[in-house]
Every structure is written in C-alpha cells, then in structure tokens.
Amino acid sequence: MIEMTPAQVAEFLRRSYTAVDGLWFLKAEERYGFDTALDIDEEVWKVFPRIQVRMLKRLTEVATGCDALLECLSAKLNAENFRFHTEPIRNDSFNLVVTDCPWHRLMVKSGRENLSGKVGTRICRTEYSVWAAEFGCRLHFDNTPRICTGGQSCLLHFDV
Numbered sequence: 001m002i003e004m005t006p007a008q009v010a011e012f013l014r015r016s017y018t019a020v021d022g023l024w025f026l027k028a029e030e031r032y033g034f035d036t037a038l039d040i041d042e043e044v045w046k047v048f049p050r051i052q053v054r055m056l057k058r059l060t061e062v063a064t065g066c067d068a069l070l071e072c073l074s075a076k077l078n079a080e081n082f083r084f085h086t087e088p089i090r091n092d093s094f095n096l097v098v099t100d101c102p103w104h105r106l107m108v109k110s111g112r113e114n115l116s117g118k119v120g121t122r123i124c125r126t127e128y129s130v131w132a133a134e135f136g137c138r139l140h141f142d143n144t145p146r147i148c149t150g151g152q153s154c155l156l157h158f159d160v
Contacts, residue, residue, distance in 0.1 A: 014079065022106060038119060042126050049130040052076060066092040066158055069135035092137075093159035104148045120148030124156075132158055 004012065028037035056075060062068035070086060073096065077084055083100035107116035124146070125139075132139035137158045145151025 042122055045123050045127045046130060049127050050134060053134040064136045066137045066160055069137050069158060070094055073131055096156040098154040101147050117149040120146060128156055
C-alpha cells in the first residue's frame, strides 16, 4: 500500500476537487452549451458553500459573525491555494483582497481565459454571498476590476 503524508493527501484531494469541478462543467457545457452549464454551476455554488461552512463550523467550533467568517473563509482560501490578505475596517467589517486566484489560473491554463470573467464574476458573487449569509454578514463587491476581468486583485467587502 502507498503511504502518503498528510500534505500529500491534502494535495491529492485539493487537485481532485478542482479537477472534478472543471470536468463536470465541461461535460455539462458539451451537452447543454456554455450558458446552461454556467446556470447549473451557479445552482451548485448556492448549495456547496453551505456544506463547506457547516463542516468548518463543526471542525473549528466557531460561531457566527464576521470574525468567524474571516477565520473560516481564510481556512478555505488557504486550502485552495489562493493568495490573499485581509484589511480590517472596523468591528465586524473587513475587506478580503485576493491577489492570486487558482480558479482563474486554471481557466488560463486550459485556454479558457476569455470565459474566466463571465464565470468568475457570477460564481464568486454567488459563492461568497452564501458564505456571508451563513455567518450573518453581508457581502459587497467593490466595483474595481476583478482578476478574471483584468484587474490586479479582487476586492470583497464583508460587514454586518
């Protein structure tokens, strides 16, 4: 039997997670077209973050509120190899600044950079809104460009 270190197991599962996400999208796109695949993807990302949040809340025993959101969202983004930093604004409010997005990198690598903005804009808004709602916070997207639309970073603002 192959013995893997915890880091190797984590890498295997992370890569499998990203591969299956892209693969199912491509297969849905082949069958139904891009717009319908994106509609289905958005429906998935209305549910999947709830599963992630509940799992992280159980594992970390955090409560609700923007501080708990920041802790759990940081854990998720670190696990998915995002590069980001946070900017505290005031109690229960913060900006999350993404400077490198692995999902966008995958779109570029697969030759689908022209679609990254359409996917990223819609799916990120959906996913992070669900994350915020699960912790009792609001999400406001800044109007500055996102990485997937040519910007240097993505700015997400969370508050109560």
